[in-house]
Amino acid sequence: MAAHYILLMWLAFGAGLLQSVHCAQTSLPVRRITGKFVFPAQRCDGRDENDWKLFSKFHSNTQQVASRAMELGCHRRGDQHATKYTVIYQVMYVTDISIGTPPQPFRAIIDITQSNLFVPSINCTDRAQEWEVENCLYHLMYDSVASSTYQSNLTPARLHYYGVYTWGNLSQDTVHIGDISVEKHVFQEATMWHPGYMIDWDEQYDSVLGLARLRARNTYDDFHDSSLLEKMGRQNTLDRNVFAIRHPRTDADEGQLILGGVDDSITRSVVRLALVDSPLDGDDSNFIAFASAGWVVAASSLALGAYLDQDPLTIPLPNYIAVLTNGYGNMMLPQRMADQIAEYLQWDDWLDDFPCEQRDRFPNLTISLGPQQQAFVLSPWQYMPEVTDPEGHQRCLLPFDPMYQDGAHPDYILLGGSFLASFYTEFDLDQKTIGLANYTRL
Ligand SMILES: *[C@@H]1O[C@H](CO)[C@@H](O)[C@H](O)[C@H]1NC(C)=O
Ligand SMILES: *[C@@H]1O[C@H](CO)[C@@H](O)[C@H](O)[C@H]1NC(C)=O
Ligand SMILES: *[C@@H]1O[C@H](CO)[C@@H](O)[C@H](O)[C@H]1NC(C)=O
Ligand SMILES: *[C@@H]1O[C@H](CO)[C@@H](O)[C@H](O)[C@H]1NC(C)=O
Numbered sequence: 001m002a003a004h005y006i007l008l009m010w011l012a013f014g015a016g017l018l019q020s021v022h023c024a025q026t027s028l029p030v031r032r033i034t035g036k037f038v039f040p041a042q043r044c045d046g047r048d049e050n051d052w053k054l055f056s057k058f059h060s061n062t063q064q065v066a067s068r069a070m071e072l073g074c075h076r077r078g079d080q081h082a083t084k085y086t087v088i089y090q091v092m093y094v095t096d097i098s099i100g101t102p103p104q105p106f107r108a109i110i111d112i113t114q115s116n117l118f119v120p121s122i123n124c125t126d127r128a129q130e131w132e133v134e135n136c137l138y139h140l141m142y143d144s145v146a147s148s149t150y151q152s153n154l155t156p157a158r159l160h161y162y163g164v165y166t167w168g169n170l171s172q173d174t175v176h177i178g179d180i181s182v183e184k185h186v187f188q189e190a191t192m193w194h195p196g197y198m199i200d201w202d203e204q205y206d207s208v209l210g211l212a213r214l215r216a217r218n219t220y221d222d223f224h225d226s227s228l229l230e231k232m233g234r235q236n237t238l239d240r241n242v243f244a245i246r247h248p249r250t251d252a253d254e255g256q257l258i259l260g261g262v263d264d265s266i267t268r269s270v271v272r273l274a275l276v277d278s279p280l281d282g283d284d285s286n287f288i289a290f291a292s293a294g295w296v297v298a299a300s301s302l303a304l305g306a307y308l309d310q311d312p313l314t315i316p317l318p319n320y321i322a323v324l325t326n327g328y329g330n331m332m333l334p335q336r337m338a339d340q341i342a343e344y345l346q347w348d349d350w351l352d353d354f355p356c357e358q359r360d361r362f363p364n365l366t367i368s369l370g371p372q373q374q375a376f377v378l379s380p381w382q383y384m385p386e387v388t389d390p391e392g393h394q395r396c397l398l399p400f401d402p403m404y405q406d407g408a409h410p411d412y413i414l415l416g417g418s419f420l421a422s423f424y425t426e427f428d429l430d431q432k433t434i435g436l437a438n439y440t441r442l
Helices: 004-021 049-055 059-076 228-234 285-291 333-342 356-361
Strands: 026-040 085-099 104-109 118-121 150-160 165-179 181-195 207-210 242-244 256-258 273-274 296-304 313-316 321-326 331-334 363-370 374-378 386-387 395-396 398-405 410-413 424-428 432-437
Touching: 026 331, 085 207, 118 207, 118 424, 150 181, 181 228, 242 333, 273 296, 285 321, 285 410, 296 333, 296 410, 331 333, 356 395, 363 398
Parallel strands: 104 207, 118 181, 321 410, 331 398
Antiparallel strands: 026 085, 026 256, 085 104, 085 165, 150 165, 165 181, 242 256, 242 424, 273 432, 296 313, 296 321, 296 363, 331 410, 363 374, 386 395, 424 432
């Protein structure tokens, strides 16, 4: 008895000691920023071939959305209810990371579907073209000379992230995420930074904190490294190979990212969904970029509650998969389904946003996921993001985008930030699950 007791004491002491030596869990504040793509109606006059070419600099879905905005903007100008502009909002979640010894800070987008890390370089040259709103001189820049842990690599690399094209050389250094450090991480030091036409949101971030489970495949990049998360998992850096995010719901809210642990007060009510191995066949670049990151579950249906004397709308999703990302704000649906939803909600112009007081009139959205067809009910207060328009008014968005597909792919829907921000979320590398729980705003 006594021996057992001593052994237990010793184990407890040993575990406590290990915990205090290991610093393998960290918590970071998460902010939301809303990028605006503003298309002024008067641009229709100057519209030419070149405008369309410049749009091709976008991520392929954004590009389609942008050309649609242009079309609508010009169309609206001609009618008597002409608006001054059309706006596309992009919601992003950011936190701070740092690189080097001593650490140099950067603002990074938290993206569960990104692997490659990039950062503007002190070597950046001012190469902005007339039509470019930004270049890396407006950003925090990495200075390798000032870091004692820097190792040169000098392999040339090009990347494309969210409408921004970067060129540079690879470098290696220690990356710090809160109290956690990842040593010898290879990243792109960008010496050229070219945002797409009329993008102005890139000035609000310098880098990306990639939390892809598997190596994400962006077809444009010519460098493919493991994400910081994958590396932490492989090097057993974390207490537990898990992270949790509470995404803020507005630009004024503060959310939280816990790396290496979960929120103990809420983890008991989490509903867990098993990840599925997604086939990466086909050549749809959107699909490959998002699904290759490995946060994919089975989908079974999507439904909207009764609305304006209509019976509830249920869209079955047989053999569909749901790809999760916080690197894209809206939910993306096959065109046919997006049209069905627009018709049901009598939403004529899908770029229209609404005064937030009108949220009351929208129905609940139920998304059923996993082999057990677990239903996740989202009220319009959850699924309709609040944004501020260019004149400072609060607007609420319907977060459904039609998916423009550029190739063959498995049947899928994309559940973006507006879905994930409706819940407290847990991502488990070892159990291969995603967990969701309701939470009330802190
Ligand atoms: C890569 O590094 C080499 C050697 O310092 C330099 O000459 C070259 O300009 C760099 N390339 C880019 C794209 O920054
Ligand atoms: C930055 O410029 C310096 C001086 O030209 C050069 O030695 C270094 O290799 C450059 N760094 C990168 C990453 O290209
Ligand atoms: C919508 O869902 C919420 C829970 O998320 C529930 O309280 C409410 O009653 C639902 N409304 C309708 C009309 O079903
Ligand atoms: C959230 O709460 C609603 C209403 O109480 C419930 O129907 C739903 O199952 C809950 N979702 C989760 C993920 O716990």
